[in-house]
Every structure is written in structure tokens, then in C-alpha cells.
Amino acid sequence: MRTLTVKVPAGKGQEVKNKAEKLKGKNLSIEQLDTGELVRVHLNNNTVDSFIRSIDNIEEAEITLNPRGVISLYPPQDEAPDQVTDVTFRSPFEIFLGGLQSVGSKFGLMGYAASGGVLVWIGLYTNTTFLLVAAMLVSPFAGPAMNAALAAAAGKSGLLLQSLKRYAMAIGLSILVSFILSYVFKQQHATSLMVDISHISQMTILLPLVAGFAGGINLVQSERDSLVPGAAVGVLVAASLAPPTGLIGMALNFGNWQMVQSGLFLLILQLAGIQLSAALVFRYLGRVTIKGARFADGKENVFRISLLVSVAVLGGLMYWQFNKQPNLQKGSISTQITQTIRNTLKEVEYVETIEVNSRFTRGTLPNLNPVICELYLYNRSDSLSDEQVKQALQSVLFDRIKDEKWNADPMFDITMLDYKGEKPQKSP
Structure with missing residues (x-):
């Protein structure tokens, strides 16, 4: 709820109080002043605007709105929990x-x-x-x-x-x-x-x-x-x-x-x-x-x-x-390229994927949009050397990325890691 005080000429206080009562105002009071009357009202958030509009005809009215929530309690006491849960939106005013x-x-x-x-x-x-x-x-x-x-x-x-x-x-x-x-x-x-x-x-x-x-x-x-x-x-x-x-x-x-x-x-x-x-x-x-x-x-x-x-x-x-790609889409296209590389590597049985990262360079080369693709892999093949695996993967990955029409030019940095522990078993 909100607290409002309205200073009006003598004799106008009761009119303001009656209008507040119509809007279900609570804990209303009128204080007599040397220069008029001071009316204090407590209203739900969603009725503040209607109240201010209703007293707009009193040109001498001086309104003070406290922009802080207050808890207003009134009989019957068993309704107190409902009385303090006024979480309606603020008034437009x-x-x-x-x-x-x-x-x-x-x-x-x-x-x-x-x-x-x-x-x-x-x-x-x-x-x-x-x-x-x-x-x-x-x-x-x-x-x-x-x-x-x-x-x-x-x-x-x-x-x-x-x-x-x-x-x-x-x-x-x-x-x-x-x-x-x-x-x-x-x-x-x-x-x-x-x-x-x-x-x-x-x-x-x-x-x-x-x-x-x-x-x-x-x-x-x-x-x-x-x-x-x-x-x-x-x-x-x-x-x-x-x-x-x-x-x-x-x-x-x-x-x-x-x-x-x-x-x-x-x-x-x-x-x-x-x-x-x-x-x-x-x-x-x-x-x-x-x-x-x-x-x-x-x-x-x-x-x-x-x-x-x-x-x-x-x-x-x-x-x-x-x-026009990829000029203003590099942030998401690099993520999509990384996902494409990972999905492609899943289809290659003789490679164990350790880590994959893709990032566009700081600028562009003439007619090129270079994207650096960093791959850390483990060769699980007994017949293919690391260099043969690199060449085969570069060809496949290059075609996959170009097929997506991102207008990106992949440049691969493939590192074949040397596994010192027990050699992983091939997936069935």
C-alpha cells in the first residue's frame, strides 16, 4: 500500500476522505491546520492513480506521495495476512x-x-x-x-x-x-x-x-x-x-x-x-x-x-x-563450426576427440574469412600414421564446413596427442 497526505482548504477534507473510502482506503484521518486540513490515506497501489484523478477538481490540493510500501492493518485481525500482501503494480502516476x-x-x-x-x-x-x-x-x-x-x-x-x-x-x-x-x-x-x-x-x-x-x-x-x-x-x-x-x-x-x-x-x-x-x-x-x-x-x-x-x-x-555471412554473426557461427567438427569426428572410428575449438581471426584476408580450427586428437588406428590421419581429416572437415555456406574459410591446426597410458579400446 501507499501513504498519501493531501492538504486542502478548510471544509474540503471530508470530501477527500469520502473519495478515498470509495476506493477502499484504510486508516483515514483528517487533521486540522491553521491554513486548512490535512488528510492522510492509505491506498492499494492500483488505486492511487484513480484517487489522484478523483480529487483533480480541488485545485488547491497539495499532494504528497510516499513512494515506499507500507503495511496497513485493520479489523478483522484474522485477515491480516491478506492485508499485507499487496503486490500489485505501481500506479501509472x-x-x-x-x-x-x-x-x-x-x-x-x-x-x-x-x-x-x-x-x-x-x-x-x-x-x-x-x-x-x-x-x-x-x-x-x-x-x-x-x-x-x-x-x-x-x-x-x-x-x-x-x-x-x-x-x-x-x-x-x-x-x-x-x-x-x-x-x-x-x-x-x-x-x-x-x-x-x-x-x-x-x-x-x-x-x-x-x-x-x-x-x-x-x-x-x-x-x-x-x-x-x-x-x-x-x-x-x-x-x-x-x-x-x-x-x-x-x-x-x-x-x-x-x-x-x-x-x-x-x-x-x-x-x-x-x-x-x-x-x-x-x-x-x-x-x-x-x-x-x-x-x-x-x-x-x-x-x-x-x-x-x-x-x-x-x-x-x-x-x-x-x-551477408559471417561479418556480423561470427560469435555464433564459430560455435556452429565447432559443433559440425565434433559431429563429423564422431563418424571417424580411428580418432579419439580430446578437444575442439573454432575462432575467427581478428580481421579478414582478401576475399577470405579465415576461421582457425584447433583440434586435439588421439590416433587409435594401427595402420594410419598421424600425418595420414591429419590429411584425411582436413579434407573431410573442409568439405563439411564449406557445405554449410557460412562463407568461412577453415584453417586447421591439428595436434595428435601422444597417449602414455593404456591404449583406449575401439568403440564397437
Whole structure:
């Protein structure tokens, strides 16, 4: 439940109390003041918006909403367990205005964006994964993301543009910081962690959709119903946006345009996906619409245009990603190549598979997309030498990978291990 206090002119307190009673308000009280009357009410989350709208005709009303859950007990006592289990969604009024409270100052936004940019750069430069996690904690991308989605759901074009501007400022500064640091330290080559981030998976679109949904549901749910703290959800949103900003800035410094392309693809994909899923959550679960209490001046077309733009951007990016392999699919294609190699080796009776790894190289050669296939095998044949086994397998595996039309050019590094123990028995 929520606690609201309403200060009204003398004689209006009983009217406010009666309207709260109609909405099943509990523990109602009226306090006489020198300048009017103070009414205290306790309402279920889903009736707060209706209550505020019902007293909208009292222009002098001064409303204070405590955005924290309270436990309100009242007779009969045997119903107490049911009375304290109000886990309904927050009211649209609280969701919208609560989201606006997270806007913060530009100084704080830019300060955290710069700090996040430094941490991302250090993490990528030194291949330190935990520093990337730290950058996700510091990077202030979750706030503008949720504000933009709220603005779209409520049809507030001004707030939407303001939120997108803050987006651009924070992301742009993070990219600039990464670029400057790479330039100062004369970085000329990509690190292995940068390569890993630049290798995009076919399932990458799921991350921003999940991040937007989680961020939206975290603001819609009451705090007692939310099993995940807001900070964790903020990290999820930043996880979609922080690494690509560092990748773009660092790759720009030494002119690796393939990595810049991957970073821009990731960044735009995350922005559009988060905006789409979060706006839908606010609109249809949080009921944040243009008819919400005290912010009814939004325009329906803003929400519709926002959705259309997000869907169009996502559709265009998906077409770009799947139109030509393997440029924007290397993360998942390398996994599929590994699986193909393993399945092929299962058909070869004279080979024992120890380990198989596949990875695309950092760049491309002219008309080639080289993928390094590392195989660690044991030769179980009594008649074939290790070199004969290698040559036979390379021919078979090359044809299998080429048949999949991944546009990948396999290069094999096969190591035949020397088994010192008892020779394994052949499979029947």
C-alpha cells in the first residue's frame, strides 16, 4: 500500500476522505491546520492513480506521495495476512513521476559516463573482465534508457527528445574517453577481449529486449514484489551499452573499421531493442498512457511513431546482420563450426576427440574469412600414421564446413596427442 497526505482548504477534507473510502482506503484521518486540513490515506497501489484523478477538481490540493510500501492493518485481525500482501503494480502516476526523479543533473551524468568510459577502456586494454563489470555498475545508461521509454509510453515528445539527447551525450563521452586513452597510450592492435566483443552472435537481439523488459518491470513492480534490486537491472541495461562504446572508441584510434562497424551495430541494436521492449512494458503492464493522472497532455502518435521507428531500426539491423555471412554473426557461427567438427569426428572410428575449438581471426584476408580450427586428437588406428590421419581429416572437415555456406574459410591446426597410458579400446 501507499501513504498519501493531501492538504486542502478548510471544509474540503471530508470530501477527500469520502473519495478515498470509495476506493477502499484504510486508516483515514483528517487533521486540522491553521491554513486548512490535512488528510492522510492509505491506498492499494492500483488505486492511487484513480484517487489522484478523483480529487483533480480541488485545485488547491497539495499532494504528497510516499513512494515506499507500507503495511496497513485493520479489523478483522484474522485477515491480516491478506492485508499485507499487496503486490500489485505501481500506479501509472508513481511510475511516470518516479522515473522522472532519476533524471539527475548533467554533471552527474557526464561524470559517471566518463568514469565508465575509463573503466571500459582499462578492462578491454588489459583483458580484465571484472573491470567491465565495474564499468557496467558505474555507466549511467539505464536512467536515460528508461526515461526515453517512459516518455514514449506517455506520448511526451519533449521528454523523449531530452532523454535521447542525454543518451547521446553519455554514450558520446564514453566513446571519446576510450578514444583519447587509446591515443595517449599508443594502442595499435586489438586485444583478445575486444575481438570477443566484436564477434556478434545471431542471438544478440535477445539481450536488449530482455534488458528493456527487466528495466521496465523493475519500475512497474512494487518494491515488495520485486525479487531483483534496481542496481542489478541497471547493470543489465549497461551490459548492453558499455562494452560497445569502449570498442568503438578504441577501434577508431587504430583504424579497425570492422570493429567500429561491429560496435555501431551493437550500440544501435541495443538502443532500439531496449526502447521497444521497455516502452511496451510501461504502456501495457504499467498502464502509463496519455490519460495518466496529471500528465494527460501527451500525444498518442508519439508512442506509435516511437514503436514504428524501433521496429524499423531492428528490422533493418537484422537484415544487415543476416544478409551477408559471417561479418556480423561470427560469435555464433564459430560455435556452429565447432559443433559440425565434433559431429563429423564422431563418424571417424580411428580418432579419439580430446578437444575442439573454432575462432575467427581478428580481421579478414582478401576475399577470405579465415576461421582457425584447433583440434586435439588421439590416433587409435594401427595402420594410419598421424600425418595420414591429419590429411584425411582436413579434407573431410573442409568439405563439411564449406557445405554449410557460412562463407568461412577453415584453417586447421591439428595436434595428435601422444597417449602414455593404456591404449583406449575401439568403440564397437
